[in-house]
Amino acid sequence: MENTIKQMEQYAKKNNIPIMEHEGIEFLATYIKNHEVKTILELGSAIGYSAIQMARINKDIHVVTVERDEKRYQEALKNLKTTKLEEQVDIYLADALTFSTDQKYDLIFIDAAKAQYIKFFERYKKNLKDDGVIISDNLKFHGMVDTQERIKNRNTRQLVNKIKKYIYFLEDNDEFSTSFYDIGDGIAISKRK
Ligand SMILES: C[S@@+](CC[C@H](N)C(=O)[O-])C[C@H]1O[C@@H](n2cnc3c(N)ncnc32)[C@H](O)[C@@H]1O
Secondary structure, three states: OHHHHHHHHHHHHHOOOOOOOHHHHHHHHHHHHHOOOOEEEEEOOOOOHHHHHHHOOOOOOEEEEEEOOHHHHHHHHHHHHHOOOOOOEEEEEOOOOOOOOOOOEEEEEEOOOHHHHHHHHHHHHHHEEEEEEEEEOOOOOOOHHHOHHHOOOHHHHHHHHHHHHHHHHHHOOOOEEEEEEOOOOOEEEEEEO
């Protein structure tokens, strides 16, 4: 298992695939253990790294994860096979903006296209158990959210603006209260009020 995890990290680095930072994974794993999380919906599987890290915590955990990029999806399938976690992780090749599930989850982990975070939140909040949480990653966007004035590239600036909008959306939300953590690339945990 440890070897496969290392190989996934190397593959991600080599192919420029953004996967969760160690600090973020540890934070997520601690939350899952402490709150006895059993059912997880993840938006944005990439090569299955975070799904595998969550599923391997214990055998009772079940992860549904969605990825729209075929190559990454195939790589994730391969990694699930190698780690023998296929039974615990269901991966779908689909766009999270149109994918749908009837199930309710203890934890929804948003880690797909940053520009769409509000849409993902609104689309999947109905799939959250009453005492469940929505966790969002990359709210610092590699530190750029705090240093926006210095960003030269227009697309990057627009993306950072969208992340800021998402942060305001969470801060100003009638239904959910959110705690922000300066961990990894910036993580938020939202719970129903
Ligand atoms: C940051 S990576 C996910 C990393 C992964 N959670 C991990 O830590 O191992 C984001 C992934 O979301 C996928 N993605 C972006 N928008 C999506 C969408 N609308 N539906 C499904 N997948 C999407 C991208 O193709 C990319 O692989």
